[in-house]
Every structure is written in C-alpha cells, then in structure tokens.
Amino acid sequence: MDSSRREKVRKYEEFVDRRLKPDLVHAIAERDKVFEQQKIFSDLKRNIENLEKNSVTSLRTLVNLGSEVYMQADVPDTQHIFVDVGLGFHVEFTWSEALNFIAAREENLSRKIEEYTRLIASIKAQIKMVCEGIRELLELPVAH
Numbered sequence: 001m002d003s004s005r006r007e008k009v010r011k012y013e014e015f016v017d018r019r020l021k022p023d024l025v026h027a028i029a030e031r032d033k034v035f036e037q038q039k040i041f042s043d044l045k046r047n048i049e050n051l052e053k054n055s056v057t058s059l060r061t062l063v064n065l066g067s068e069v070y071m072q073a074d075v076p077d078t079q080h081i082f083v084d085v086g087l088g089f090h091v092e093f094t095w096s097e098a099l100n101f102i103a104a105r106e107e108n109l110s111r112k113i114e115e116y117t118r119l120i121a122s123i124k125a126q127i128k129m130v131c132e133g134i135r136e137l138l139e140l141p142v143a144h
Contacts, residue, residue, distance in 0.1 A: 031116035
C-alpha cells in the first residue's frame with residue numbers, strides 16, 4: 001500500500017475516533033438524560049392520578065434530606081403541588097394544571113428523544129460509511 005493511501009486511512013480512522021465516536025457517545029448520553037426526565041414526569045403523573053383517584057386531601061410522607069437521611073413530613077393540603085419547571089424554578093399547580101403541564105412536557109420530551117435517536121442513527125451511518133471507505137482503500141473483501 002502506498003503512503004498516500006496509508007495517510008488517507010489514518011485520517012479517516014482519526015476522524016472516526018476523534019470526532020464521530022465522541023459525538024455518538026455525547027448524543028447517547030444526552031438522550032439518556034431526556035429518558036430520565038421523561039421517567040420523572042411519568043412518575044409524577046402517576047402519583048397525581050393516584051392522589052385524585054383516592055381523594056387524598058392530606059398526606060404524611062418521608063422526605064429525603066440528602067445522603068439518604070429522611071425526615072417525616074405532614075402535608076395538610078395536597079390540592080396544590082410545586083413542580084420543577086426547569087432552571088431552578090418551581091411553580092405551584094393544582095392537580096389538573098400539573099397534569100396539563102406534564103402532558104405538554106412529555107410531548108416535548110418525546111420530540112427530543114426522537115431527535116436524538118435520529119442523530120444517533122445518522123452518526124452511526126456516518127461511521128459505517130467511513131469504515132466502508134477505509135475498507136475500500138485497504139482493498140479488503142466485503143464482510144457479510
């Protein structure tokens with residue numbers, strides 16, 4: 001193999017290793033964060049629906065203070081809840097307002113997941129295409 005081919009192969013491999021693979025890892029990590037947010041909102045929705053179904057007006061619960069240290073808490077009125085809406089802000093909602101917010105947020109999160117999934121597929125396709133180019137430069141037989 002001549003030196004120009006060797007140099008092209010090295011550049012392609014470097015592109016895959018230094019650009020595409022880190023991009024893929026980052027996209028997967030970001031999608032996983034969105035999946036976590038989706039799970040949190042799904043759990044909140046289920047809890048609100050259980051409160052509504054069981055007509056709970058007051059509540060006694062354990063609150064995690066950090067480092068798995070818990071304290072008992074009494075909630076005299078469960079009709080209003082505070083929801084983390086992002087950027088450190090919490091908004092007081094009624095149950096129905098919270099469910100409406102959660103539905104809108106879940107729709108937004110689903111769109112983000114779809115976008116990241118398309119991005120991940122695109123990066124994987126680019127990696128495969130570059131690897132195919134390397135295979136052709138090396139004149140290797142096609143693997144089935």
